[in-house]
Amino acid sequence: MRSNDLHDTIRAAAPGLRGRLVAGASLADLTWFRVGGPAEVLFTPADEDDLAALLAVLDPSVPVTVIGLGSNLIVRDGGIPGVTVRLGGKAFGAIVVDGETIRAGTAVPDMRLAKAAAEESLDGLAFFRGIPGSVGGALRMNAGAHGGETTDVFVEARGIDRRGALRVFDHAEMGFAYRHSSAPEDVIFTQAVFRGRPGDRKAIEAEMERVTAAREAAQPIRERTGGSTFANPEGGKAWQLVDAAGCRGLTRGGAQVSEMHCNFLINRGGATAADIEGLGEEVRRRVRETSGVELRWEIKRIGIPLPSAS
Known part of the structure; x- marks a missing residue:
């Protein structure tokens, strides 16, 4: 990815942008898994008009990716080509x-x-x-x-x-x-x-406290995780299928299927995006073999893998 070239092209086409435009920005710290490569260009618009100004001049061939809090997201190790937009402020x-x-x-x-x-x-x-x-x-x-x-x-x-x-x-x-x-x-x-x-x-506040307590008791929310990994199949629960396939606690590199809730993947420290995604695919394979169910990813996976992990 030639970050500086795209950055300079955007600056020349839209010199009035008021938001933050950064070439080669690290994205790992913006995701809950704390993994992933850089954005070719990261844009944080000042407001709605600023976002519109960028999109109006951007070459249609340049990919645009949006990220939010990074909670339900895997950014692959090769990073994200084109412009990554992160809204905030x-x-x-x-x-x-x-x-x-x-x-x-x-x-x-x-x-x-x-x-x-x-x-x-x-x-x-x-x-x-x-x-x-x-x-x-x-x-x-x-x-x-x-x-x-x-x-x-x-x-x-x-x-x-x-x-x-x-x-x-x-x-x-x-x-x-x-x-x-x-x-x-x-x-x-x-x-x-x-x-x-x-x-x-x-x-209402009592209901929210109940929701919070249930979440803390059942989910590894203090780990580096991306939330629920797979969507529940019709008439079933993803975690039950993962458990029945013998995947609770399964590891790959620095990634692990949570012992606490096996529809959560966690970064135990030192995991790569390839470790986490590869572990998820292994879980899907084992579930398919044991139950015939094709689990669908709920976590969004974006970007490109490194050549060694493709």
Whole structure:
């Protein structure tokens, strides 16, 4: 990857960019697994207009990748070619409550969204307390936990498409399904509106505490992990299939299937992205052989492997 060439080309085409544009930026520290190669160019836009300005001038052949909190993500060891966009700051981290609706930037952590709803006595969003990602990721994968899903409370979302144009999506246009949205891949979501219902603040906060306690008791949240690795197959539980295939505690390099919850992979220290992804593929192979079920990755895997790991 020729980071400086792309960086300089972008600067020449869009000299008025106000956000941070960095060539060869390390991405490992931005992911919960703490693995992965660099971004050819990393862009952190100042606001929605700044993001639109970049996309409007960027050559269509240059790939664009969006990352959020990095919780449900493996960045491969060879890094990410093209432009990686990471939203953050006040422009994408604001929350505005208006009656029963909440408008949140896509950089807002899901846990913070749940807390904001509780503070306004809005029920229905407490499940977000159990999701370790951000609003942007929740939109892309219809994130859910503890009986609730993003689709249940979603009203509309807005974002910028690859041409730099503002787009607004209603519920039907998002195409939500289990851990999936069929919204156009070239759209970078910038904010979303959710609707709650009037409730009792103390009861909502008690539900959030229950969600937190259940998560801490059952999941290795203090490890370097990426959350749930595989989506539950129809009528079943991924962790049960992984356990039945004898994969609890299985290792590869510095990566391990969690002993605590075997639908979680962890970096025990020194793991590479290839270790983690390779371990996940070995788990999928063993589950397929023992049960006939083809587990689907829930963790997003992006970038390119190093030649030695391909």
